[in-house]
Amino acid sequence: MLRRGQDRFRRLLPGGHGTGIVIAIVAVAVLWLASGFYRVQPDEVGVVLRFGAYNRKTEPGLNYHLPAPIESALTPSVTRVNRTEIGYRSGEAPSTRTGSLQQPQEALMLTGDENIVDINFSVFWVIKDAQRYLFNIRAPEATVKSAAESAMREIVGETQIAQALAEGRGKIETETSHLLQSILDSYGAGIEVTQVQLAKVDPPAPVIDAFRDVQRALADRERLRNEAEAYRNDILPKARGAGTQTRQDADAYRSEIVARSQGDADRFSAVYKAYKASEDVTALRLYIETVEEILKSGNKIIIDKSVGGQNGVLPYLPLPSLPGVTPPAAAQSPAGTGSK
Amino acid sequence: MNSRRLLIVLAIILVAAGVLMESSLFIVDQTESALVLQFGQPRREVRTPGLWVKRPFVENVVLYDNRVLDFEPPHEEIIVSDQKRLVVDSYTRYRIINPLLFYQTVGSEAGVRARLAALVSGSLRRVLGNVTLSDILSVKRAAIMRQIRDEVAAEAKGFGIELVDVRLRRADLPEENSQAVYARMVSEREQQARQYRGEGAEAAQTVRANAERERTVILAEAQRDGQRVRGDGDAQAVKIYADAFGQDKEFFAFYRSLQAYRTSLNGHDTSFVLSPDSFFFRYFNALPGKSGAAAAPATPAR
Numbered sequence: 001m002l003r004r005g006q007d008r009f010r011r012l013l014p015g016g017h018g019t020g021i022v023i024a025i026v027a028v029a030v031l032w033l034a035s036g037f038y039r040v041q042p043d044e045v046g047v048v049l050r051f052g053a054y055n056r057k058t059e060p061g062l063n064y065h066l067p068a069p070i071e072s073a074l075t076p077s078v079t080r081v082n083r084t085e086i087g088y089r090s091g092e093a094p095s096t097r098t099g100s101l102q103q104p105q106e107a108l109m110l111t112g113d114e115n116i117v118d119i120n121f122s123v124f125w126v127i128k129d130a131q132r133y134l135f136n137i138r139a140p141e142a143t144v145k146s147a148a149e150s151a152m153r154e155i156v157g158e159t160q161i162a163q164a165l166a167e168g169r170g171k172i173e174t175e176t177s178h179l180l181q182s183i184l185d186s187y188g189a190g191i192e193v194t195q196v197q198l199a200k201v202d203p204p205a206p207v208i209d210a211f212r213d214v215q216r217a218l219a220d221r222e223r224l225r226n227e228a229e230a231y232r233n234d235i236l237p238k239a240r241g242a243g244t245q246t247r248q249d250a251d252a253y254r255s256e257i258v259a260r261s262q263g264d265a266d267r268f269s270a271v272y273k274a275y276k277a278s279e280d281v282t283a284l285r286l287y288i289e290t291v292e293e294i295l296k297s298g299n300k301i302i303i304d305k306s307v308g309g310q311n312g313v314l315p316y317l318p319l320p321s322l323p324g325v326t327p328p329a330a331a332q333s334p335a336g337t338g339s340k
Numbered sequence: 341m342n343s344r345r346l347l348i349v350l351a352i353i354l355v356a357a358g359v360l361m362e363s364s365l366f367i368v369d370q371t372e373s374a375l376v377l378q379f380g381q382p383r384r385e386v387r388t389p390g391l392w393v394k395r396p397f398v399e400n401v402v403l404y405d406n407r408v409l410d411f412e413p414p415h416e417e418i419i420v421s422d423q424k425r426l427v428v429d430s431y432t433r434y435r436i437i438n439p440l441l442f443y444q445t446v447g448s449e450a451g452v453r454a455r456l457a458a459l460v461s462g463s464l465r466r467v468l469g470n471v472t473l474s475d476i477l478s479v480k481r482a483a484i485m486r487q488i489r490d491e492v493a494a495e496a497k498g499f500g501i502e503l504v505d506v507r508l509r510r511a512d513l514p515e516e517n518s519q520a521v522y523a524r525m526v527s528e529r530e531q532q533a534r535q536y537r538g539e540g541a542e543a544a545q546t547v548r549a550n551a552e553r554e555r556t557v558i559l560a561e562a563q564r565d566g567q568r569v570r571g572d573g574d575a576q577a578v579k580i581y582a583d584a585f586g587q588d589k590e591f592f593a594f595y596r597s598l599q600a601y602r603t604s605l606n607g608h609d610t611s612f613v614l615s616p617d618s619f620f621f622r623y624f625n626a627l628p629g630k631s632g633a634a635a636a637p638a639t640p641a642r
Contacts (some may be wrong), residue, residue, distance in 0.1 A: 052369035053389035097495040110512055112477050115525050135370045137408040145414065146431045150507040157477040157511075161525075186406050187504055206522045217533035222539030228544035232551035237462035237557035243562030254573025261577035265584030271595060272587055283594065291620050298610035302621070331558030334616055 036067045043079040045130050048072070054131065074134055078127045081194060084144050086152070088199070089119035108204055109153050115161040120200040121173075123148045123180065132190025144180075147187075148179055148196070150181040161203075165211075167196050209297045355626055363396035373406045375439045385439050404439045408504050409449070413457045417514065422472040425517065428464055429510040432456055432492070441500030446565045452499055457490070460506060463491040468511075476511050484508075 039062055040046040049069045058073070065071040086109030107118050125144060127133045133140060155175045159168050177196040183189050203211040224247030275282045367390070368374045387406070394401060400506055411641050434456070434619035436442050446452040448557040468476070476484060485507050493503035513521060585592040586635050616624050 049370060049389075051365045051389070051391035052372070054370050080391075080419055103512075106513065108518070109510070109631065110473075110477055114473065114477060114521065116513075116518060135407065138371075138405060138412045139639055142410055143408075143433070146410075147507070150431070150509045153508070154481050157481055158479055184506070189408070203516075204522065204526070207525045209532075210526040214529050214533045214536065215538035215541075221536045221543070224537075224540035224544040227545065228547035228551075232547050235551055235555050236558070239558040243558045245561070246562040246566040247569070250569035250573075254569050254576070257570075257573045257577045258580070261370070261580040265580045268584050268592070268595065269587070272591055275591060275595075285593070286598055288620070290602055292603055294605045294610075295612060297618075298605070299611055301611070302612045302616055303613060304616055322395075329601060 004329045011195065032067050036065045036071070038063055038065065038073050038075070040075050041077070044075040044145060045078045047076070047130055047134060049074070052137065056132070056165060076127055076130050076134060078130055080140070081124050082144075083124055083250045084141065084148060085120075085124070086123070086145060086149055087118075104106065106149060109156050111156055111164055112158050112162040113160050116204050117161055117164050118165075118200065118202045118204045120154065120196045121148075121152060121176075121196060121197065123193060123197040125191050125196065127190060128192035129190035132188050134190075136188045136190060140191060143187065143189060144184065144191060148176070148180050149184045151176050152196075155179060164310050165203065172201075173198055185277055343452055360396055360444060362576070364393055365393050366394060366401045368392055371407050372403045373436070373439050375402045375404065375443050377398075377402060382440050382443060387439075402439075404436045404442060405449075406436060408433050408435050410468050411456055412509075413454055413460060415510065416461060416464070420467050420473050420476070422466050422474075424473045424477075425514055426468070427475065427510065427512050427514050428468065428507060428508060429496075430460055430464060430488075431509050432460055432506045434496065435504055436500060437502045438471040438500030441498075443500075447500045452501065455499060456496065459492050460488075463488045463506075468489065468527060476508075493594070 025229050038046070039061045040058055042060045043331055044060060046060075046063055048055045048063075048065045048071055050066070051069075055071065063073070065073050069102060089103065090100045102120075104118075107120055108116055109119060123144060137143060152172075155172055156164060158170060164172060173196050177193050180196065181193045183195065202208060203256075362409045364373065370389045371615050372389070374392070376383045376386065376394055377400050378395070383399060408635070411432040411434065413430065413432070417429050418426050418428050420426055434452075442452070446455055471480070471484055475481075485491075486506075487532060489503060492506050512518075539561040568575070
């Protein structure tokens with residue numbers, strides 16, 4: 001059996017069987033030595049271990065370490081920004097409406113005033129110290145996640161819900177970031193937290209309508225106030241306008257009545273002056289002219305007293321048939337004086 | 341034939357050397373420390389990484405991770421001192437610092453996990469049982485966590501481990517209590533919303549009422565000023581008339597009456613029933629000089 005194998009071996013290699021073995025050994029050795037080449041990408045750092053112990057760091061590019069059992073190389077990515085998502089998973093569920101799968105267990109937390117708030121956030125971190133990151137901590141990513149959850153809940157637990165939902169976001173982000181950094185430093189994790197970013201801070205789904213209604217109520221308050229202001233802005237100028245109108249009307253009335261009275265007075269004075277010059281004739285003329293003008297129009301009935309007295313002509317006056325609303329007294333009195 | 345035997349011997353030697361090396365050399369990784377045992381009996385610790393030698397066959401090596409190790413027990417329900425139930429989720433980070441002691445007391449990571457779970461759970465119940473929920477939701481939380489960590493650390497020292505940290509990851513109300521909190525939150529918001537709307541109505545009413553008051557005042561003041569001006573005008577007119585007409589009362593009466601007749605008896609809607617005996621018709625039956633025409637101006641028709 002052994003001989004048969006040797007025969008086959010000999011057939012494979014040209015020349016004598018001694019040189020064939022040597023060539024085979026050399027080829028294996030070359031391949032073994034060549035397995036020590038490795039590439040370090042620009043965003044990575046190479047860490048070479050010799051028999052498991054840290055030996056040296058290497059720069060990006062093509063590098064060499066002694067082959068397999070002696071040395072090995074690790075190439076952690078030190079410039080890449082890692083992202084740990086808490087409260088949601090953006091990548092896993094593209095089918096959901098928001099494109100992220102909610103993790104209510106992670107997202108719902110108690111605030112300082114014993115309310116519940118729904119928070120999604122991301123932690124961005126880089127490997128600050130590759131040696132510590134590799135050799136000092138097991139499961140660094142899980143540690144970042146657990147510590148971040150713990151830190152966030154500690155900070156949110158000290159915050160009132162109203163603050164957390166509004167202006168307190170920036171404060172929560174920075175405080176969580178600092179706390180998380182100090183926790184990770186205490187583990188010697190070699191991780192630097194570059195940012196804690198709140199993606200969503202909402203009231204939990206069962207109460208979100210009530211919170212929105214508060215916002216609507218705030219808007220309603222403003223609207224009611226504005227409507228009232230609008231009403232005020234509408235009626236006050238109108239009232240001022242009306243007031244001005246009233247004053248102007250009164251001014252106009254005064255001017256009018258004064259002017260008219262002056263005119264009347266002046267006319268009277270003028271007429272009086274002329275009248276004084278020849279009292280009788282002027283009075284007579286004025287009288288006749290006036291009566292003439294009055295009697296020019298209108299119905300006139302002249303009743304002789306002889307007619308009225310003897311034949312019993314009854315001065316019957318059909319009041320309703322009189323045109324217009326002429327006062328009966330004005331019409332009757334001449335007749336009255338006329339008929340004895 | 342001779343060379344073939346030589347080859348076989350060489351191969352046997354190589355295999356034997358390989359087996360010997362395999363059983364007498366061991367590698368301790370940067371992340372590990374090793375405990376060398378002889379038939380289960382600890383002989384020595386190796387804490388420096390690298391290539392190490394041991395006695396073949398009689399000694400064997402146990403490797404322990406010397407990194408910070410993670411332990412995340414399942415969450416549990418704890419009743420805090422104000423009788424509120426909490427679902428508490430914690431995590432523990434520890435490091436094996438004394439492999440020998442570790443080997444002797446707990447043996448393996450699985451062993452230490454079981455012990456830690458009991459320790460952490462007990463400490464959580466003890467410490468959280470003495471604080472209220474509002475303590476946990478306050479700046480005291482850090483101190484509470486420190487206390488738990490210190491308690492667990494003191495007891496865990498006996499296992500050859502250094503307790504790096506115990507932290508509360510979550511301390512939340514169970515689902516059924518959450519519903520109560522939601523109901524409270526909703527009622528609080530409703531209250532707030534009503535208050536805002538009420539305030540809006542209040543402000544609106546105030547503004548409207550003020551505006552209407554101002555309008556009334558503006559109009560009334562204008563009315564007042566207007567009446568004053570009118571009165572002033574009337575007074576002036578009265579004075580002007582009085583001054584003018586006071587010159588001759590009799591003539592004024594005559595003149596003004598004529599004017600009044602002219603304006604009031606004007607138009608086609610007036611009917612006159614007249615007697616031919618009136619002053620106006622005195623020339624109907626007579627020529628000048630025969631009847632008393634001279635007395636006429638003093639007694640007009642009415």
